[in-house]
């Protein structure tokens with residue numbers, strides 16, 4: 038892989054972040070995006086950057102052994118890097134991991150039953166890989182601990198025993214994270230889960246169960 042390919046990977050994340058920012062899903066500095074490269078390292082957004090106006094220099098590279106490549110301006114990797122590392126370790130096919138904060142993701146986290154969110158049997162689930170008629174599907178929900186490592190450890194523990202039905206997880210009162218074989222698919226997954234969340238909030242408003 039040459040350096041222009043690496044730059045391209047970051048450019049797709051920058052475009053996705055701008056789009057999510059415009060949707061109100063990455064306001065201020067909320068959320069983080071990463072892309073894994075063929076050598077197993079990944080680029081992740083630096084911590085505390087405005088997601089509406091990222092540049093290639095706003096990414097930090099993390100190697101499989103956890104080594105952090107020093108960024109030119111001493112930027113730190115996302116505070117939620119441990120969650121991306123957990124996802125990449127659990128799912129070898131994952132090449133991109135996107136995390137956003139939407140109002141709907143936070144609202145639906147209150148519809149959870151214990152530690153899962155039952156999903157309506159919408160056609161849209163096919164886009165997340167669920168090819169069943171009237172699927173009985175849930176999204177895993179995790180507590181929002183102040184220590185991100187604790188969230189990452191709980192993800193590792195739970196998913197190594199019970200793999201999720203969809204490539205997404207919700208952190209209560211915080212946001213949603215998806216992972217996919219490419220940044221393009223991760224962007225689609227974010228849009229799909231957000232559609233499902235919007236549907237759930239609207240259905241709740243009109244009293245549908």
Ligand SMILES: CSC[C@@H](O)[C@@H](O)C(=O)COP(=O)(O)O
Pocket residue numbers: 065066067068069082083084085086114115116117136
């Ligand atoms: C706007 S505060 C949000 C943060 O606490 C965090 O949840 C988040 O998603 C962004 O953290 P970051 O360290 O910039 O990647």
Ligand SMILES: [Zn+2]
Pocket residue numbers: 067068069117136138211212
């Ligand atoms: Zn977050």
